Amino acid sequence: MGHSRKARPAGRRGQRRRAAPRRSRNTTVTTLASVVLAAATALAVAAYRNPLAATSRPAPAPSHVRHPTASTGLPEPGAVTGHASPSSSATVTHPTPTAKSSPTPIPAKGPGTFTPAQANGKRVGTGATVRRYRVEVEDGIALPAQQAAREISGILANPRSWTADGIDSFQLTSSGPYDFTVKIATPGTVDTIGAAGLDTGGEVNCDVGEDVVVNLKRWVLGSPEFDGPLHDYHALIINHEVGHRIGHGHETCPGSGRPAPVMMQQIKGLKGCIANAWPYDNKHRYLSGPAVP
Structure with a gap:
């Protein structure tokens, strides 16, 4: 069944009020997009004018940074403290030098009096000839006699030292x-002790009377001819001078590329040999060279 439509009065025909056009959904989306685009453009312009504006907020601290503990003020374990790379332009405060990390001062001449090390050791080696020795350090030298005695006794106890001769x-x-004394003395004192016929010149060591005299300059600085560790050069000094003490004379290089004999005056040049601190090798073979007249 259909619906009927009422007739409208004739006087109102043509005078119907036109409704305002509806805004479509597409038009609304377009307008919002325009607003967003305008805002983004404004931000981009601001960032271009001030590049720092977008990054003005401080970045959070990295998680691996360690801070001092509240209780002690000391860095936590594992923190890096007080060290700068060589390329750093910051002022670096170095720690107070210690006896291990700083060279011993070398006075030109000391008083000529000595302090003996209060140290005793066990007999080392199996040889029937027992040679008892003591260690003394000249007064005024910043080298403890006990420390020197420990190092020298360790050198003579080494299986490559003179105990290997049997x-x-x-x-x-x-x-x-x-039987003898190992003395560590200033260069001037060494010259005084060796004045009876030995030319030490403030530079080298000597063996005089009952004394093996070690020049403090050589003990501290080593030798430009010896490129090994300083302790090994100490071994060369002791083995060379004690070698004289037990009857060995000077020797020279046995051939290019071979170990220099410990009885060679290596400080005067190696003559093609390789610097060496021990009279014997690891197989107890004597490292000899031609005798020097």
């Missing part, structure tokens, strides 16, 4: 009879 053994002592 004849000699050694024992550190601070009392009782002894």
Whole structure:
């Protein structure tokens, strides 16, 4: 069944009020997009004019940075403290030098009096000839006599040292009879002790009477001819001078590329040999060279 439509009065025909056009959904989306685009453009312009504006907020601290503990003020374990790379332009405060990290001062001449090390050691080596020795350091030298005695006794106890000859053994002592003394002295004192016929020139060591005299300059600085560790050069000094003490004379290089004999005056040049601090090798073979007249 259909619906009927009422007739409208004739006087109102043509006078119907036109409704305002509806805004479509597409038009609304377009307008919003325009607003967003305008805002983004404004931000981009601002960032271009001031590049820092977009990054003005401070970045959070990295998680690996360690801060001092509140209780002690000291860095936590594992924190890097007080060290700068060589290329750093910051002022670096160095730690107070210690006896291990700083060279011992070398006075030109000391008083000529000595302090013996109060140290005793066990006999080292199996040789029937026991050579007892003591260690003394000249007064006024910043080198403890006990420290020197420990190092020297360790050198003579090394299996590559003179105990390998099967004849000699050694024992550190601070009392009782002894066969010789190892003295560490200033260059001027070494010259004074060796003045009876030895030309030490403030540079080298000597063996005089009952004394093996070590020049402090050589003990601290080593030798430009010896490129090994300083302790090895100490071994060369002791082995060379004690070698004289037990009857060995000077030797020279046996051939290019071979170890320099410990009885060679290596400080005067290696003559093609390789610097060496020990009279014997690891297989107890004597590292010899031609005798020097």
